[in-house]
Amino acid sequence: MEYSLQESRLILAIEALKKDTKLSVRRAANIYNIPETTLRHRRDGKKSRRDMSANLRKLTDLEESVILRRVLDLNSQGFQPQLSDIQEMADRLCIDKTTLCHQRNGKKSRRDMSANLRKLTDLEESVILRRVLDLDSRGFQPRLSDIQEMADRLCIDRHASRVGLQWADRFVQRHPKLTIAFRRRIDYQRAKCKDPEVVQAWFTLVQNMIAKYSIQEVDIYNFDETGFLMGMLSSAKVVTSSERRGKPRTKQPGNRKWVTVIQGVCATGWAVPSYVVVKGKYHLLPWYQNGQFPKDWRIHTSKNGWTTNEIGLDWIKHFNQHTKAFTTPLTLRTTAKRTTLFVQRVFIAS
Numbered sequence: 001m002e003y004s005l006q007e008s009r010l011i012l013a014i015e016a017l018k019k020d021t022k023l024s025v026r027r028a029a030n031i032y033n034i035p036e037t038t039l040r041h042r043r044d045g046k047k048s049r050r051d052m053s054a055n056l057r058k059l060t061d062l063e064e065s066v067i068l069r070r071v072l073d074l075n076s077q078g079f080q081p082q083l084s085d086i087q088e089m090a091d092r093l094c095i096d097k098t099t100l101c102h103q104r105n106g107k108k109s110r111r112d113m114s115a116n117l118r119k120l121t122d123l124e125e126s127v128i129l130r131r132v133l134d135l136d137s138r139g140f141q142p143r144l145s146d147i148q149e150m151a152d153r154l155c156i157d158r159h160a161s162r163v164g165l166q167w168a169d170r171f172v173q174r175h176p177k178l179t180i181a182f183r184r185r186i187d188y189q190r191a192k193c194k195d196p197e198v199v200q201a202w203f204t205l206v207q208n209m210i211a212k213y214s215i216q217e218v219d220i221y222n223f224d225e226t227g228f229l230m231g232m233l234s235s236a237k238v239v240t241s242s243e244r245r246g247k248p249r250t251k252q253p254g255n256r257k258w259v260t261v262i263q264g265v266c267a268t269g270w271a272v273p274s275y276v277v278v279k280g281k282y283h284l285l286p287w288y289q290n291g292q293f294p295k296d297w298r299i300h301t302s303k304n305g306w307t308t309n310e311i312g313l314d315w316i317k318h319f320n321q322h323t324k325a326f327t328t329p330l331t332l333r334t335t336a337k338r339t340t341l342f343v344q345r346v347f348i349a350s
Contacts, residue, residue, distance in 0.1 A: 009034050058094045119163045124154050144168040223264035258305035275315050279305035
């Protein structure tokens with residue numbers, strides 16, 4: 001608002017100078033309460049800073065107008081883009097000519113060039129990189145201070161000065177294999193399940209059972225069930241029209257029903273056709289038309305989209321239907337939800 005008022009006073013002052021040749025610039029600036037230097041520049045034809053293009057501006061007015069129209073179009077459809085989406089649009093349109101010439105002539109990017117005052121050699125940095133990745137694989141992700149301490153020890157061993165305060169952060173930026181993230185706690189008992197030595201005991205037991213009963217890979221199955229709520233959107237930082245009042249709201253799909261999927265996989269890599277449980281009472285014809293679901297999938301309805309004893313029995317029949325052609329009779333063994341099956345044929349009592 002203040003900018004528009006000052007611009008109006010500048011226009012009036014310039015018109016007054018054109019009509020009255022005896023009126024000085026200083027006097028006109030005092031009358032209309034505007035800076036004298038600004039009035040002189042505008043009278044000489046110099047544009048205001050707001051109307052001037054930045055010296056290091058990456059995109060032209062046409063390119064920015066294209067992005068603006070695209071953002072407003074997505075906003076009108078209820079799909080507000082995030083800042084990263086707008087940056088990606090600009091990156092596709094913008095390629096610096098100087099950088100392009102340097103890359104064409106074989107000049108390396110600044111990220112790939114060694115700094116003049118680099119503290120560590122390539123070999124020393126590779127040692128730290130391997131150490132960080134090793135700690136990460138075991139669930140003990142180091143902090144930036146830990147990485148800086150590793151670098152300082154290498155420098156002290158060869159009587160060199162310590163690295164700077166920002167060295168560890170720049171070290172992570174130089175190596176694409178590393179990134180900075182917020183870590184979260186995990187229970188010790190759950191963490192032990194990721195220990196190869198602990199898990200190996202279970203695999204050894206499985207191998208012993210396979211050898212004892214001469215079970216083939218084609219007769220080993222693993223199945224699990226998972227549920228999800230269709231159509232749920234999460235909040236995110238997005239870009240929307242400045243004329244919008246209040247927080248932007250992205251259109252939420254109307255279908256928010258709970259769906260359960262039971263999936264089984266054979267040790268040979270073959271997957272049992274999916275078994276889908278949806279909330280409802282009746283089967284709908286569109287489910288079986290237009291290729292929405294593969295023909296060998298089975299769909300079952302329930303009151304809330306969850307599994308029941310009846311659905312479990314129907315899944316066993318579904319499993320038996322697709323496996324009896326290449327298996328022979330054997331007992332079915334189950335354990336809780338996640339189950340490993342050694343199956344040669346499942347008998348279904350009619």
